[in-house]
Amino acid sequence: MDTTSSHREIPMKCDECGGENPVIHLTEVEDNETRTLHLCAECAEARGVHGTPVPENFLLAGVLAQIEGSGTKVNPGPGSEGSGSGRCDFCGLTIRGFKESGRLGCPHCWSTFEGQLRPLLHRVQGAVQHVGKVYLPPDPSASEREKRLEGLRRKLDRAVDLEDFERAAELRDQIRSIRKAAT
Structure with a gap:
């Protein structure tokens, strides 16, 4: 059984200063967003992060x-x-x-x-x-909103093809309203 790695390892750099060999690997979770920071000892100290560094070859x-x-x-x-x-x-x-x-x-x-x-x-x-990450189910209203937008776009295209520009303007405004409400 071959346990050697087939990929070449790229030296990691500190995410704060760009220096070589970060010794602290910090995972931050905020608003269900996960971000990993690789910090050298000096940048970790500046952020107030203390811990036992994990060797690269752990x-x-x-x-x-x-x-x-x-x-x-x-x-x-x-x-x-x-x-x-x-x-x-x-x-x-x-x-x-x-x-x-x-x-x-x-x-x-x-x-x-x-x-x-x-x-x-x-x-x-x-x-x-192993517990792993917890993923939220998709928002059902988002898919309904997309279906409604798709239907309105088709109606808009048809109104433009028929040169019914008043109806096209109404449909355009409805599409904008739905998009704005979604954000």
Whole structure:
């Protein structure tokens, strides 16, 4: 299994000053808009943002090594004897391979190594279930408004074709009114 990346990494720059190697990666959520800022230490300090910088080459493998060294017990999961010899039947990844790379080989690895992964995920993320973003359903009135505008545009085109300019002006004003109300 090849774990090398096929894309060339582009050096990241600080979003504030343009300097090299930002050390703070801040995600701001405001009015359901998400924005990620990459800040160097100086710009982060100027914004009052403090935190433990995450190394550019951070891998889960480092966290695993810390857990192993701390005496934290990790329960072996199905397909594992707990000695690092468990193997995914689908891709062949071993728990030892996961600990070295910090990456699972395939979706089936979760089933194979679940016993080891659950406590680890709980410790690293504070939960074992990914919640993700919550998306708002589309506004039904917006699609109704678009249908109405489409109908008015067709009527406007027809009125212009028939040279009924008074009717065309009325339709144009209705379209403007609906657009203005939508903003």
